[in-house]
Amino acid sequence: MKLSICLFILLLAAGEVILDMEISVLTHFVVNLVKTTHAVLFICSLKDFDELTLALMERNQFVSVVHFNQSYSLSSLLTRENHARTSILVNARCSGTTELLFEASENRLFNKTYQWFFWGVDIEVETLFPYKLKYVGPNAQITYVNKTDNGYAYWDIHSKGRHLKSRLEINLIATLTNDTLNIACDIFHLQSIDFRGQFNGITLRGASVIDKEDIISNEQIESILSRPTKDAGVAAFIKYHYELLGLLRDRFNFTVNFRNSRGWAGRLGNSTFRLGLLGIIMRNEADIAASGAFNRINRFAEFDIIHQSWKFETAFLYRYTADLDTHGKSGNFLSPFSDRVWSFSLLTLAAFSIIWILFEIIDSKFLHRGNNSQKQEGSSQKIEDELNAKKGKPCIKTTCIERILQTFGACCQQGLDPNPQDRSVRFLVMTLFLFSLVMYNYYTSSVVGGLLSSSDQGPATVDEITDSPLKISFEDIGYYKVLFRESQNRSITRLIEKKLSSLRSTNELPIFSHIEEAVPYLKNGGFAFHCEVVDAYPVIAEYFDANEICDLREVSGLMEVEIMNWILHKNSQYTEIFRTAMCNAQEKGFVERILRRRQIKKPACQSLYTVYPVSLAGVLPAFVTLICGILFSLLLLGMEKLYAYLGLEKLWRF
Ligand SMILES: *[C@@H]1O[C@H](CO)[C@@H](O)[C@H](O)[C@H]1NC(C)=O
Ligand SMILES: *[C@@H]1O[C@H](CO)[C@@H](O)[C@H](O)[C@H]1NC(C)=O
Ligand SMILES: *[C@@H]1O[C@H](CO)[C@@H](O)[C@H](O)[C@H]1NC(C)=O
Ligand SMILES: *[C@@H]1O[C@H](CO)[C@@H](O)[C@H](O)[C@H]1NC(C)=O
Ligand SMILES: *[C@@H]1O[C@H](CO)[C@@H](O)[C@H](O)[C@H]1NC(C)=O
Ligand SMILES: *[C@@H]1O[C@H](CO)[C@@H](O)[C@H](O)[C@H]1NC(C)=O
Ligand SMILES: *[C@@H]1O[C@H](CO)[C@@H](O)[C@H](O)[C@H]1NC(C)=O
Numbered sequence: 001m002k003l004s005i006c007l008f009i010l011l012l013a014a015g016e017v018i019l020d021m022e023i024s025v026l027t028h029f030v031v032n033l034v035k036t037t038h039a040v041l042f043i044c045s046l047k048d049f050d051e052l053t054l055a056l057m058e059r060n061q062f063v064s065v066v067h068f069n070q071s072y073s074l075s076s077l078l079t080r081e082n083h084a085r086t087s088i089l090v091n092a093r094c095s096g097t098t099e100l101l102f103e104a105s106e107n108r109l110f111n112k113t114y115q116w117f118f119w120g121v122d123i124e125v126e127t128l129f130p131y132k133l134k135y136v137g138p139n140a141q142i143t144y145v146n147k148t149d150n151g152y153a154y155w156d157i158h159s160k161g162r163h164l165k166s167r168l169e170i171n172l173i174a175t176l177t178n179d180t181l182n183i184a185c186d187i188f189h190l191q192s193i194d195f196r197g198q199f200n201g202i203t204l205r206g207a208s209v210i211d212k213e214d215i216i217s218n219e220q221i222e223s224i225l226s227r228p229t230k231d232a233g234v235a236a237f238i239k240y241h242y243e244l245l246g247l248l249r250d251r252f253n254f255t256v257n258f259r260n261s262r263g264w265a266g267r268l269g270n271s272t273f274r275l276g277l278l279g280i281i282m283r284n285e286a287d288i289a290a291s292g293a294f295n296r297i298n299r300f301a302e303f304d305i306i307h308q309s310w311k312f313e314t315a316f317l318y319r320y321t322a323d324l325d326t327h328g329k330s331g332n333f334l335s336p337f338s339d340r341v342w343s344f345s346l347l348t349l350a351a352f353s354i355i356w357i358l359f360e361i362i363d364s365k366f367l368h369r370g371n372n373s374q375k376q377e378g379s380s381q382k383i384e385d386e387l388n389a390k391k392g393k394p395c396i397k398t399t400c401i402e403r404i405l406q407t408f409g410a411c412c413q414q415g416l417d418p419n420p421q422d423r424s425v426r427f428l429v430m431t432l433f434l435f436s437l438v439m440y441n442y443y444t445s446s447v448v449g450g451l452l453s454s455s456d457q458g459p460a461t462v463d464e465i466t467d468s469p470l471k472i473s474f475e476d477i478g479y480y481k482v483l484f485r486e487s488q489n490r491s492i493t494r495l496i497e498k499k500l501s502s503l504r505s506t507n508e509l510p511i512f513s514h515i516e517e518a519v520p521y522l523k524n525g526g527f528a529f530h531c532e533v534v535d536a537y538p539v540i541a542e543y544f545d546a547n548e549i550c551d552l553r554e555v556s557g558l559m560e561v562e563i564m565n566w567i568l569h570k571n572s573q574y575t576e577i578f579r580t581a582m583c584n585a586q587e588k589g590f591v592e593r594i595l596r597r598r599q600i601k602k603p604a605c606q607s608l609y610t611v612y613p614v615s616l617a618g619v620l621p622a623f624v625t626l627i628c629g630i631l632f633s634l635l636l637l638g639m640e641k642l643y644a645y646l647g648l649e650k651l652w653r654f
Contacts, residue, residue: 044094137573151177207286292564336446475531
């Protein structure tokens with residue numbers, strides 16, 4: 001510190017011109033005009049250093065001082081940790097100002113965060129801000145002071161884009177005469193979007209993406225983007241953002257000269273050089289883009305977001321037909337009960353039959369009660385009983401087969417004839433009927449319910465689409481090609497392997513196609529098309545009938561569903577003004593109106609009864625059961641014949 005003071009004294013002694021600033025001009029600026037609380041001083045004289053610092057401190061300012069002769073770094077002086085209301089006071093007559101201005105412009109520091117003040121007595125504005133200083137835009141907060149006949153004048157300086165050769169716009173803020181400040185216009189009004197929102201037909205550099213050959217001129221691009229209908233190679237969100245751009249154009253009165261690129265993102269080889277639209281914006285070759293971009297974590301550092309409203313949603317669309325039933329649920333006869341219930345029921349019935357047989361044996365062997373209790377009944381019954389009693393042992397075999405058959409019959413809701421005579425057996429049989437009634441009710445209601453609720457039918461994930469017999473095609477647009485080339489995801493590589501690698505015959509749709517060409521295939525079924533859903537809905541609503549609309553299924557998941565960002569170059573001079581205007585448009589409902597027109601809803605299913613035929617796979621278990629029953633009965637017949645033939649009855653009787 002002491003050394004530098006010595007240097008000043010030496011300098012003054014050398015008799016250089018007086019470069020001091022008038023203290024009251026600065027204090028009025030800081031206290032009465034911009035009302036900041038942190039002042040950064042760029043000076044080159046001892047008097048400034050001594051008196052100005054004190055004067056500012058007395059007015060409650062946090063002061064930091066930089067002498068032009070010392071080496072300083074702007075990025076460490078003006079950081080994001082700065083007080084939100086910082087004024088930077090520069091004595092523009094010092095040598096080194098040009099370098100400072102240039103550095104501030106390159107680092108994009110003339111923005112809403114800082115209030116710049118230039119002491120420009122005896123310096124022309126145009127020499128202070130040459131065209132070389134590209135970053136003096138509509139968001140600049142720059143005040144320039146020069147001397148008038150009887151005092152000083154504060155001027156507000158901005159432009160609509162020096163890189164577009166737009167002139168400096170200079171407006172009087174206030175004058176200072178005899179230490180009294182006469183405010184001509186409120187400085188915050190002069191710096192506001194209201195005041196700076198007239199671009200006077202300046203031509204901004206625009207960028208857009210149309211995936212088509214030979215799109216060069218601005219007229220071509222504008223005519224394609226302004227068409228309300230779908231164009232090949234133009235994503236729905238491009239046209240949407242073009243329309244939003246129209247809002248900004250109307251608001252600020254500028255025109256745009258578009259330049260086209262074929263894709264959005266990509267990198268040159270393995271370098272960090274960005275290609276496509278993102279590359280153009282990142283290198284600041286465009287001021288505004290008629291397109292959105294996806295959210296990616298590495299993009300936040302390189303782009304400013306001015307608006308988010310478009311929900312990007314792509315999906316496989318296909319018509320559900322009965323052969324696509326992947327879950328095999330509807331109509332499968334075994335599905336109402338789980339396998340465990342089936343096997344448990346079978347076990348229960350087997351146990352039941354055994355118990356029944358045991359009861360009968362006990363009855364006939366030890367109690368012999370059956371005959372007495374049945375005495376009063378019909379004579380035929382009596383004869384039968386007597387016959388049974390006479391036979392004794394040999395009827396055990398018939399009893400076994402008989403009881404198993406009767407149990408089976410009871411399960412199938414058949415009656416039971418003849419009625420068992422014993423009370424315990426009767427009770428057992430009643431329980432069996434109750435059991436079969438309850439189970440039967442469960443079963444039928446489950447089948448009916450399953451057939452009626454036809455909600456989740458057909459493949460529902462990308463993997464199920466891959467496994468299904470559906471043929472698939474994609475909209476002919478750049479992002480799919482990038483996805484297929486770059487994705488390492490297992491389900492995508494599997495999809496490419498299974499569905500896209502084989503050759504297609506001439507009567508099939510190629511892999512990349514357009515929705516209009518795909519609709520007949522969609523209508524026929526067995527075909528899925530992947531595209532932005534809002535593009536497909538109007539065409540589908542036009543060509544599908546009510547039942548077909550109910551069959552329409554949608555499977556997303558190949559690309560994320562996300563809200564797109566409308567991006568500008570990082571720290572662009574238009575970021576703040578455009579972002580504010582878009583907020584305003586959203587509040588007033590303009591964005592909502594455009595969205596409603598552009599994001600067309602899915603056509604609603606209006607057909608009340610859609611009956612999907614049960615597929616063969618669904619009814620197969622019933623046929624299998626039938627065939628098994630026939631085979632089993634044949635087997636029994638064979639065994640019986642063999643039994644009779646070999647005369648084994650004698651063996652049985654010992
Ligand atoms: C500025 O620094 C240079 C060397 O860096 C020195 O020669 C010159 O005298 C200094 N001037 C002032 C005013 O301190
Ligand atoms: C102003 O610029 C600085 C440096 O580029 C940046 O950190 C800051 O966020 C900008 N302020 C606004 C309001 O964009
Ligand atoms: C002060 O600056 C303004 C704006 O550039 C200019 O019109 C005016 O002539 C200048 N005054 C003097 C005395 O140079
Ligand atoms: C400025 O003040 C002086 C005396 O302090 C006075 O003579 C002069 O008339 C004043 N000028 C104006 C423009 O008020
Ligand atoms: C837009 O700017 C042009 C060129 O300065 C001007 O003629 C026109 O009147 C402006 N339009 C509006 C609506 O302000
Ligand atoms: C880029 O890839 C080439 C080979 O393809 C390799 O030789 C080179 O080192 C890579 N560069 C970087 C920066 O990874
Ligand atoms: C792969 O893609 C599928 C669907 O596109 C998604 O569900 C899954 O999470 C992805 N897996 C990885 C590891 O990214």
